[in-house]
Amino acid sequence: MSHSSAPRKTPGRPARISREDIIGTARRIVTEEGADRLTMRRLAQEVGSTPMALYHHVRGKEELLLLLLNDYAERTLHRPALPDQPRERVVVAAAAIHDVLAACPWIVEVLTADDLMSTTALWFVEQIVDNLVECGLTPERAVHGYRAIWYYTAGEILVRATAARRRATDDQPTYRERVFADLDPGELPRLARLSGRWAELTAEDTYRDGLRALVDGLLAS
Amino acid sequence: MSHSSAPRKTPGRPARISREDIIGTARRIVTEEGADRLTMRRLAQEVGSTPMALYHHVRGKEELLLLLLNDYAERTLHRPALPDQPRERVVVAAAAIHDVLAACPWIVEVLTADDLMSTTALWFVEQIVDNLVECGLTPERAVHGYRAIWYYTAGEILVRATAARRRATDDQPTYRERVFADLDPGELPRLARLSGRWAELTAEDTYRDGLRALVDGLLAS
DNA sequence: TTTGGTTTCTATACATGTAAGAAAAATAGC
DNA sequence: GCTATTTTTCTTACATGTATAGAAACCAAA
Numbered sequence: 386m387s388h389s390s391a392p393r394k395t396p397g398r399p400a401r402i403s404r405e406d407i408i409g410t411a412r413r414i415v416t417e418e419g420a421d422r423l424t425m426r427r428l429a430q431e432v433g434s435t436p437m438a439l440y441h442h443v444r445g446k447e448e449l450l451l452l453l454l455n456d457y458a459e460r461t462l463h464r465p466a467l468p469d470q471p472r473e474r475v476v477v478a479a480a481a482i483h484d485v486l487a488a489c490p491w492i493v494e495v496l497t498a499d500d501l502m503s504t505t506a507l508w509f510v511e512q513i514v515d516n517l518v519e520c521g522l523t524p525e526r527a528v529h530g531y532r533a534i535w536y537y538t539a540g541e542i543l544v545r546a547t548a549a550r551r552r553a554t555d556d557q558p559t560y561r562e563r564v565f566a567d568l569d570p571g572e573l574p575r576l577a578r579l580s581g582r583w584a585e586l587t588a589e590d591t592y593r594d595g596l597r598a599l600v601d602g603l604l605a606s
Numbered sequence: 607m608s609h610s611s612a613p614r615k616t617p618g619r620p621a622r623i624s625r626e627d628i629i630g631t632a633r634r635i636v637t638e639e640g641a642d643r644l645t646m647r648r649l650a651q652e653v654g655s656t657p658m659a660l661y662h663h664v665r666g667k668e669e670l671l672l673l674l675l676n677d678y679a680e681r682t683l684h685r686p687a688l689p690d691q692p693r694e695r696v697v698v699a700a701a702a703i704h705d706v707l708a709a710c711p712w713i714v715e716v717l718t719a720d721d722l723m724s725t726t727a728l729w730f731v732e733q734i735v736d737n738l739v740e741c742g743l744t745p746e747r748a749v750h751g752y753r754a755i756w757y758y759t760a761g762e763i764l765v766r767a768t769a770a771r772r773r774a775t776d777d778q779p780t781y782r783e784r785v786f787a788d789l790d791p792g793e794l795p796r797l798a799r800l801s802g803r804w805a806e807l808t809a810e811d812t813y814r815d816g817l818r819a820l821v822d823g824l825l826a827s
Numbered sequence: 828t829t830t831g832g833t834t835t836c837t838a839t840a841c842a843t844g845t846a847a848g849a850a851a852a853a854t855a856g857c
Numbered sequence: 858g859c860t861a862t863t864t865t866t867c868t869t870a871c872a873t874g875t876a877t878a879g880a881a882a883c884c885a886a887a
Binding site for chain 4: 657662663
Binding site for chain 1: 728
């Protein structure tokens with residue numbers, strides 16, 4: 386579509402599609418029709434190529450989704466105004482990442498990435514680590530603290546997203562509901578007493594509370 | 607294999623395989639040859655049936671893995687001796703769950719379960735919630751606290767397991783390594799200074815430290 | 828022009844999960 | 858014994874990710 390004249394310098398057959406084409410088209414499919422519709426065949430057809438040609442620009446579907454996630458983060462993750470207190474900065478930076486990712490429903494299959502590693506996202510990591518140091522942690526403990534925050538954040542998003550997906554798919558009552566329906570109050574009194582409200586309680590969004598608790602605890606030690 | 611005489615009471619074609627057969631055989635395949643080898647076709651062949659017959663005893667592969675996980679938890683998760691302090695009880699109960707799950711390499715695909723819900727595992731949940739209340743939290747906050755612990759735990763296992771899998775699969779340097787290799791010290795000074803030690807630092811097992819911090823923070827608020 | 832090398836693209840094939848529906852094997856009522 | 862009903866099993870077919878092998882399109886040298 387693009388380059389026309391400009392004498393080529395590399396040998397070999399010239400590429401008809403680029404990684405950017407692929408990612409762009411993939412993004413369009415995903416935003417317009419949802420992540421289910423993104424198949425390698427469909428994507429190939431849409432960029433005017435064959436499925437296996439994609440594999441010369443992208444290692445496989447997993448990498449494609451990872452690239453898509455980075456692309457998404459790059460364009461929707463914006464640096465927020467940070468508060469004065471270092472501790473609050475940690476909270477704000479983590480919550481900003483969380484909110485953007487949580488709003489991205491197709492994320493589940495990729496989010497087990499080791500870290501989020503787009504250039505934009507790294508700024509947030511920097512803020513978290515730096516402000517943890519600012520609060521008195523050694524750099525080593527600050528990194529560990531960041532990792533704990535990332536585990537908590539990724540876990541929250543993954544668990545909630547999967548639960549939501551299951552609820553949407555299954556017509557039947559959940560396994561959880563069945564188990565909670567007949568708890569033995571003798572064996573598990575606390576859960577039995579809470580069983581009626583469990584669904585409601587776990588549905589509440591308490592990400593920030595947990596995050597604050599975690600940051601507090603990291604700084605207290 | 608089992609029932610012989612005993613006049614049947616239900617109408618319909620009698621079942622030749624049972625859910626227990628399926629789970630047992632699946633467990634054998636997974637423990638002997640790894641989770642990759644567990645396919646519906648292979649499993650069907652092994653129980654002496656056809657793939658689609660399995661679907662009358664199990665909703666699909668995802669449910670099968672969930673059942674397998676519960677089965678695994680049921681037989682390897684044993685109630686530990688709990689310390690005296692309620693706060694330490696929370697830590698010990700959570701760490702017990704964590705350690706059993708983390709030792710289970712095929713877990714990744716299922717762990718996004720809403721909670722771990724085998725009967726045995728619920729005892730641990732009970733301990734966590736109960737002792738959080740014992741420490742002064744309201745029952746509501748105790749449930750939220752348990753959820754935060756679960757998010758952190760599931761996230762840790764998932765992220766670490768996936769990272770390990772990626773390292774095992776990929777021969778090429780990780781995306782992370784490439785990004786960390788050329789960080790701009792002007793933009794991200796803290797990360798740039800730590801970049802050489804990042805892999806080493808994130809490889810350390812700091813689950814318990816983070817857990818303690820989280821529990822401390824939950825109780826401090 | 829021909830030959831060789833390099834890169835990209837295409838065709839074909841396979842393994843996998845599972846949807847749809849027909850067939851089989853039992854019971855219940857007559 | 859015969860038919861209707863119910864439950865389980867089997868057959869077939871499809872969508873998907875991707876491995877493999879080779880064809881196609883470009884450059885550079887002979």
